Amino acid sequence: MTHDSALAPLLAVRNLTLKHRGESGAATILQDVSLDLHRGEVLGLIGESGAGKSTLGNAILGLLPAEFDRMGGTILFDGEALDAADSRSWGRIRGRRISAIFQDHTASLDPLMAVGPQLEETIRATNDGISRQDARIRAIDLLIRVGIPDAGERYHSYPHQFSGGQRQRVVIAIALAGSPDIIIADEPTSALDATVQKQILNLLRELVDETRVSIVLVTHDMGVVSDITDRVVVMRHGRVVEHGVTSSLLDAPREPYTRSLLAAVPRLRLSDPETRQEAGENPKSPQPQARHELAGTPPILLASGIKKTFHRRSLAWFPKGHGKPALQDVTVALEHGGITGIVGESGSGKSTMGRIIAGLETAGDGTLEIDGTAFDIARSGARNGLLGKVQMIFQDPAVSLNPRMSVGATLQESVRFGTVRPGSERPDVATMMDRLGLARSLLARYPHQLSGGQKQRICIARALLASPRIIVADEPTSALDVSVQAEIVALLRENVTERGIAMLFISHDLALVQQLCSAIYIFKDGKIEDKGPADFIFAHSRNPYTRTLIDARPRRFTH
Amino acid sequence: MTSAIVGRLSQALLVLLALSVIGFTGIHSVGNPVYNVVNIETATAEDIRNATIALGLDQPLWWQYCRFMSNVLAGNFGTSYIYHLPAFALVMSKVPATLELATTAMLIAAPCGTLLGLLAGRRQGGWIDRAVLKASVFALSIPSFWLSMVLILLGAVAMGWFPSSGRGPTVLLMGQEWSFTTLDGLRHLALPALTLAIPNVALIARLARAGTAEVENQDFVRFCRAKGLSSRRILFRHTLPNISIPIVTMIGMQFGGMLAFAVVVETIFAWPGIGKLLIDSIQLLDRPVVMATLTFVSVAFIGLNALVDLFYAVLDPRVRLS
Numbered sequence: 001m002t003h004d005s006a007l008a009p010l011l012a013v014r015n016l017t018l019k020h021r022g023e024s025g026a027a028t029i030l031q032d033v034s035l036d037l038h039r040g041e042v043l044g045l046i047g048e049s050g051a052g053k054s055t056l057g058n059a060i061l062g063l064l065p066a067e068f069d070r071m072g073g074t075i076l077f078d079g080e081a082l083d084a085a086d087s088r089s090w091g092r093i094r095g096r097r098i099s100a101i102f103q104d105h106t107a108s109l110d111p112l113m114a115v116g117p118q119l120e121e122t123i124r125a126t127n128d129g130i131s132r133q134d135a136r137i138r139a140i141d142l143l144i145r146v147g148i149p150d151a152g153e154r155y156h157s158y159p160h161q162f163s164g165g166q167r168q169r170v171v172i173a174i175a176l177a178g179s180p181d182i183i184i185a186d187e188p189t190s191a192l193d194a195t196v197q198k199q200i201l202n203l204l205r206e207l208v209d210e211t212r213v214s215i216v217l218v219t220h221d222m223g224v225v226s227d228i229t230d231r232v233v234v235m236r237h238g239r240v241v242e243h244g245v246t247s248s249l250l251d252a253p254r255e256p257y258t259r260s261l262l263a264a265v266p267r268l269r270l271s272d273p274e275t276r277q278e279a280g281e282n283p284k285s286p287q288p289q290a291r292h293e294l295a296g297t298p299p300i301l302l303a304s305g306i307k308k309t310f311h312r313r314s315l316a317w318f319p320k321g322h323g324k325p326a327l328q329d330v331t332v333a334l335e336h337g338g339i340t341g342i343v344g345e346s347g348s349g350k351s352t353m354g355r356i357i358a359g360l361e362t363a364g365d366g367t368l369e370i371d372g373t374a375f376d377i378a379r380s381g382a383r384n385g386l387l388g389k390v391q392m393i394f395q396d397p398a399v400s401l402n403p404r405m406s407v408g409a410t411l412q413e414s415v416r417f418g419t420v421r422p423g424s425e426r427p428d429v430a431t432m433m434d435r436l437g438l439a440r441s442l443l444a445r446y447p448h449q450l451s452g453g454q455k456q457r458i459c460i461a462r463a464l465l466a467s468p469r470i471i472v473a474d475e476p477t478s479a480l481d482v483s484v485q486a487e488i489v490a491l492l493r494e495n496v497t498e499r500g501i502a503m504l505f506i507s508h509d510l511a512l513v514q515q516l517c518s519a520i521y522i523f524k525d526g527k528i529e530d531k532g533p534a535d536f537i538f539a540h541s542r543n544p545y546t547r548t549l550i551d552a553r554p555r556r557f558t559h
Numbered sequence: 560m561t562s563a564i565v566g567r568l569s570q571a572l573l574v575l576l577a578l579s580v581i582g583f584t585g586i587h588s589v590g591n592p593v594y595n596v597v598n599i600e601t602a603t604a605e606d607i608r609n610a611t612i613a614l615g616l617d618q619p620l621w622w623q624y625c626r627f628m629s630n631v632l633a634g635n636f637g638t639s640y641i642y643h644l645p646a647f648a649l650v651m652s653k654v655p656a657t658l659e660l661a662t663t664a665m666l667i668a669a670p671c672g673t674l675l676g677l678l679a680g681r682r683q684g685g686w687i688d689r690a691v692l693k694a695s696v697f698a699l700s701i702p703s704f705w706l707s708m709v710l711i712l713l714g715a716v717a718m719g720w721f722p723s724s725g726r727g728p729t730v731l732l733m734g735q736e737w738s739f740t741t742l743d744g745l746r747h748l749a750l751p752a753l754t755l756a757i758p759n760v761a762l763i764a765r766l767a768r769a770g771t772a773e774v775e776n777q778d779f780v781r782f783c784r785a786k787g788l789s790s791r792r793i794l795f796r797h798t799l800p801n802i803s804i805p806i807v808t809m810i811g812m813q814f815g816g817m818l819a820f821a822v823v824v825e826t827i828f829a830w831p832g833i834g835k836l837l838i839d840s841i842q843l844l845d846r847p848v849v850m851a852t853l854t855f856v857s858v859a860f861i862g863l864n865a866l867v868d869l870f871y872a873v874l875d876p877r878v879r880l881s
Contacts, residue, residue: 091787095785102778102785107777109782110783110797111876112800125787161876175786
């Protein structure tokens with residue numbers, strides 16, 4: 001979209017500097033930040049965690065907590081300084097002229113109020129003198145516009161009765177209720193599956209073209225930026241690193257930081273593997289010929305015919321309701337020393353499968369054989385001996401380490417309760433720290449003193465120190481920044497394969513799975529939809545669902 | 560749904576059964592009621608033996624319990640040893656007094672406590688918050704007998720606004736005697752109800768404050784601000800429903816407690832309620848009345864718990880529609 005840059009920008013941030021008063025003293029969150037937003041434009045605000053992009057969004061909305069001090073600079077909206085606005089003027093700005101979409105669609109809506117009334121109250125608050133009937137008619141129109149089917153009938157449905165994508169559509173309808181000039185969209189699609197993300201981004205783009213609303217899109221995802229933004233501002237540590245028109249910035253980034261951000265985005269390769277071998281990239285392990293030799297040997301893990309149904313918990317004392325099946329007759333095999341991927345969207349049963357294999361969940365039916373030993377998967381607590389065989393790495397390192405135990409104590413525990421195979425030495429914590437690129441001084445620290453990437457390395461060390469035969473990694477990088485994600489993936493690959501451990505890598509990210517895994521299972525609604533060698537699946541699979549997943553990825557990052 | 564109700568009812572019956580055993584053996588182990596029944600100065604050994612046989616106290620305890628239970632199943636809790644009235648009817652005659660006292664106290668405590676908690680939690684560290692926190696510590700820690708006496712001193716002795724004790728004139732309504740329908744009855748209610756209400760205001764305010772502080776930090780409240788709602792509407796239409804589940808639970812528990820255990824306040828204000836009846840009956844070893852009171856209180860608690868659960872379903876669509 002073109003815009004006349006001779007016109008004054010709708011929103012202009014000029015030399016904004018913000019400090020945060022914390023317990024450990026003041027920290028500069030934004031340093032001399034300037035940007036322009038024109039009418040009908042989508043401006044991407046990209047950066048990793050701690051870049052200050054969400055703080056900037058909140059500053060524009062006037063929703064900064066009291067601990068933030070403005071040290072300098074102004075925000076000009078339509079020629080007027082927003083910093084001068086008192087709470088009454090904000091009442092005339094928020095919702096009517098500037099509104100917002102937040103990341104977590106579940107948390108954005110009041111769980112106790114039906115969606116129609118939530119939209120209706122917004123319309124009444126942002127349109128003076130509108131009657132209740134008119135507000136309701138407009139609310140239904142808006143719900144239809146954002147693509148809620150049967151909007152009239154679902155008017156009195158509650159947020160939990162909608163899917164994630166539909167909830168985010170409702171949030172978008174609410175953001176549009178006051179016909180605003182600007183929408184601050186803070187990670188609007190990060191909590192959604194790739195196929196739904198694509199639909200929501202398309203909807204936002206349509207709305208921009210249709211209503212000339214401007215969007216500030218705060219995101220960490222290069223794919224989102226490349227899909228819908230007109231211009232991008234790259235931020236790091238509270239400063240603007242680089243800004244420019246999206247296509248030229250992504251094609252020819254000037255700053256090294258932008259280049260490294262772009263390089264860290266995993267790319268999906270749709271061509272045949274031979275071309276890649278010629279290009280001289282690292283071959284995956286086990287190497288093709290090694291895998292061929294292994295074909296005759298039985299798999300280290302065979303989970304067959306797994307069925308699982310979750311019973312919904314209702315009020316205490318009330319009987320269990322009928323659950324919907326999470327896994328229906330699923331069979332998964334892991335080869336010795338290989339990395340196998342499970343891909344699927346939320347609710348596909350991929351995490352449940354991982355948890356059943358790790359012994360954290362029971363299954364209704366099916367058999368589990370690890371290294372020739374059968375385990376009873378119907379009862380919990382009947383899984384003795386699994387500890388040394390299977391270890392788990394979880395998605396969110398922030399909550400998977402005991403906050404009251406030092407790193408050293410956590411790791412020692414793993415060594416103590418792990419197995420020592422005959423002929424091998426008990427693993428050493430300090431050596432492991434070196435191997436994973438962690439300073440030994442971190443052993444005395446507690447989890448809250450570490451960064452997200454460090455914590456996930458500790459989780460990897462904890463898993464490796466137990467000397468397992470199998471590691472189940474459930475979305476181990478999705479809570480991390482892209483640059484950290486690349487490091488963690490490299491570490492996992494090296495350490496797991498050199499120790500001959502088989503890994504089950506669960507992810508929603510096709511490109512990541514392709515980089516790491518030799519075989520892939522694609523899960524959908526508790527069933528295996530597609531499976532095969534990684535190279536084959538992406539280049540040749542004719543399964544329509546696999547193709548949908550591949551198509552949902554931003555084109556710029558496939559080749 | 561039917562199986563749920565059956566399950567709840569069978570659990571309630573089990574609780575009642577357990578309670579009857581505990582109550583029965585408990586009151587038996589306190590002492591022999593026969594000495595409170597006969598005139599201890601003039602009674603002969605013969606009189607005492609006859610009274611013991613008349614009350615059935617010569618039988619072994621398990622036999623006494625079985626007879627008691629079979630009578631209860633026939634709807635008869637026995638006759639009070641002291642008042643010579645049917646025990647259950649005696650308890651029921653005290654219910655209106657207790658019910659109107661507890662209800663009035665809760666009608667004061669619940670709205671005041673919730674409102675104070677909302678205002679305090681909305682601006683943590685503000686002057687309302689600090690005042691509510693400090694006052695609530697006082698309100699929770701002062702003993703109720705002291706609070707009663709201070710209120711009598713202020714409201715009755717110094718100002719003369721309210722009577723210092725007793726229950727006002729009653730009016731027959733739905734077969735029971737009620738005092739809240741007359742102005743004088745309300746004036747008699749004021750001081751004891753206030754005494755019971757004050758610690759509950761503090762308790763509910765603290766609970767509401769904690770809930771408000773938590774809910775106000777959630778994304779949907781931030782989103783309500785971003786979408787342009789006034790802070791008053793956010794507070795009452797969004798925050799209040801979201802904090803109300805723990806508050807309603809607390810109200811249910813405290814209300815049940817006031818029905819049975821407002822002894823101190825009922826004694827000081829000479830309020831003819833159930834708490835006072837229970838304590839008197841325990842002292843006099845009036846087993847039928849004790850058992851009838853305990854049964855009434857347990858049934859009341861079970862009923863209140865069911866009401867609280869029902870409220871969860873009314874309030875929270877996730878419970879209701881799952």
